[in-house]
Amino acid sequence: MSTLVVKGNASGSGTITVEGPNTNSNFTVSIPAATATIATTTRTVQVFTSGSGTYTTPSGCTAIWIRCRGGGGSGGSPSAGGGNSGGTTTFSTLQAGGGGGGGQTRGGNGGSASGGDANQDGMGGGSSGASNGSVGPAAGTGGGGGQGGDTFSQSQGSSGGTNTGGGGGGAANTLNGTSAGGGGQGGYCEKLLTSPAATYSYAVGAGGAAVGSGGLTSGAGGSGLIIVQEYY
Numbered sequence: 001m002s003t004l005v006v007k008g009n010a011s012g013s014g015t016i017t018v019e020g021p022n023t024n025s026n027f028t029v030s031i032p033a034a035t036a037t038i039a040t041t042t043r044t045v046q047v048f049t050s051g052s053g054t055y056t057t058p059s060g061c062t063a064i065w066i067r068c069r070g071g072g073g074s075g076g077s078p079s080a081g082g083g084n085s086g087g088t089t090t091f092s093t094l095q096a097g098g099g100g101g102g103g104q105t106r107g108g109n110g111g112s113a114s115g116g117d118a119n120q121d122g123m124g125g126g127s128s129g130a131s132n133g134s135v136g137p138a139a140g141t142g143g144g145g146g147q148g149g150d151t152f153s154q155s156q157g158s159s160g161g162t163n164t165g166g167g168g169g170g171a172a173n174t175l176n177g178t179s180a181g182g183g184g185q186g187g188y189c190e191k192l193l194t195s196p197a198a199t200y201s202y203a204v205g206a207g208g209a210a211v212g213s214g215g216l217t218s219g220a221g222g223s224g225l226i227i228v229q230e231y232y
Contacts, residue, residue, distance in 0.1 A: 070186025160222030168219025
């Protein structure tokens, strides 16, 4: 391992100059004494997987990077109608909307997003599909999430993954040729905040609850998520 030596002047102080592509982008790090050390602080991360509350910025933190995903909508069911929408995830003014519930034939809309440096709508849920030679059509898959019921008899949709914001799949009933659409995925946004405030309010969107019963139960939507990366 090599050693970096900074030679000080007569008063015992020294400097390190970091050169950029031109002289205007150079900067200097001052070391006040020959015995001084340079310390580094590892960034920290807080993850919120459910509920709501108040985020407190850690002491000495100079910037935070927030990433938010809204809750996914549940799939629909031939026996119970359309699915439920997912909840909206918020952090201060950031909003990642919940995905829409799947309908009797059409998929739910993806959730919207706003307030971030980057905002992305969630994927829409799939509509009920082709029958592939079976009695009735397959159910729609959830946006970014659960698979729809298959084309054999009564079949449940699978749920979106926990904290992914994925939509739940629709249920199918090929005995009478009916199926439902999948739920939409929650929206996504992210933002870098420099000079962060002391506190921020937050809420994690829940996934839409499943509908139907027995073999015709749809897939529930996946819950949302907030990740806060902290820099010092």
